[in-house]
Amino acid sequence: MGTGDPAGSVERLDVTPLDVLDTRSPELPGLRPCFIENRGQLDDGEVAYYAPGGSVSVGFGPGWAAYAVREADGQHVTVFRTTFAGCEPVTPTARDPEAHPTSYFIGPDESEWVVGARSYRTVLYQDLYEGIDVAYYFEDGCLKYDVVVGPGSDPAAYRLEYEGVATLEVDGRSGDLLVGAGGQVLTEAAPRAFQVMDGRRVEVEAAFQLGDGGTLGFAVGDHDPSIPLVIDPGLAFSTYLGGTKEDYLNDMAVDEGGHMLLT
Numbered sequence: 001m002g003t004g005d006p007a008g009s010v011e012r013l014d015v016t017p018l019d020v021l022d023t024r025s026p027e028l029p030g031l032r033p034c035f036i037e038n039r040g041q042l043d044d045g046e047v048a049y050y051a052p053g054g055s056v057s058v059g060f061g062p063g064w065a066a067y068a069v070r071e072a073d074g075q076h077v078t079v080f081r082t083t084f085a086g087c088e089p090v091t092p093t094a095r096d097p098e099a100h101p102t103s104y105f106i107g108p109d110e111s112e113w114v115v116g117a118r119s120y121r122t123v124l125y126q127d128l129y130e131g132i133d134v135a136y137y138f139e140d141g142c143l144k145y146d147v148v149v150g151p152g153s154d155p156a157a158y159r160l161e162y163e164g165v166a167t168l169e170v171d172g173r174s175g176d177l178l179v180g181a182g183g184q185v186l187t188e189a190a191p192r193a194f195q196v197m198d199g200r201r202v203e204v205e206a207a208f209q210l211g212d213g214g215t216l217g218f219a220v221g222d223h224d225p226s227i228p229l230v231i232d233p234g235l236a237f238s239t240y241l242g243g244t245k246e247d248y249l250n251d252m253a254v255d256e257g258g259h260m261l262l263t
Helices: 016-020
Strands: 035-037 049-051 056-061 064-070 077-084 093-097 102-104 114-117 119-129 132-139 142-149 160-163 167-170 177-181 184-197 200-204 206-211 215-220 229-235 252-254 260-262
Touching (some): 184 206
Antiparallel strands (some): 064 077, 077 160, 184 200
16 A cells, blocks of 8 residues: 655555555645654654644644644634543554655754655554554545454444543434534544455444543444454544645644644
8 A cells, every 4th residue: 555755765564454445545736635744843752743734733642643623713722632542552653655745944053954754644553452453544635534443353442532622422313423622513424334345345334432431432233353344434524734824833742731732
């Protein structure tokens, strides 16, 4: 799945469960959303990769993802964080590099400049739980993630804890997840699940399942446990790199309380 990197070599991450995914987007004109590696341009070194956006920005660190949501007034930002619960923090990695690097020339001191930070199409959390990986990527300008459950692994082990949100509920009619943050209700589309059997995609029933303490998991229907299972929710609430002149991100950091700060 990986592509060549003009700036150097990137080791292909051969993880069997993830091989059922193809997160590569079709070639589009102009600059498409991607994840930028943090090589010191952000103050907080725990942010390994990030994607700046007009309405929502996201940063990825060891065992967590933090989202900064611009409020309706355009002046304030609300931050919430999702943490993979019940597992050791896993540092994210990336694959599918983009051809274009990003450079940051901030201030007069050239030693502080960052030249050639690479961008990627996919951010991975591998072996979060035994045999379970998570892949983040973009589709039609929106952030998505897939939970990939390897053969013999239990999808019930996956739990995501939401911190810093006002409300968290599942819509009884659509099955969508409704996240209250920043005076808005953000929608995460109901999950779909599938397995690939004999070269064809077989749908599996799946739904969001809320647990105690603001945790989220999945209820999954009958499936073949000997074959990888892909659970595919959709983050429909965010469009990145909106293209307006106000869409700038100078810095992002996550403090000890898990708050992502944008300037």
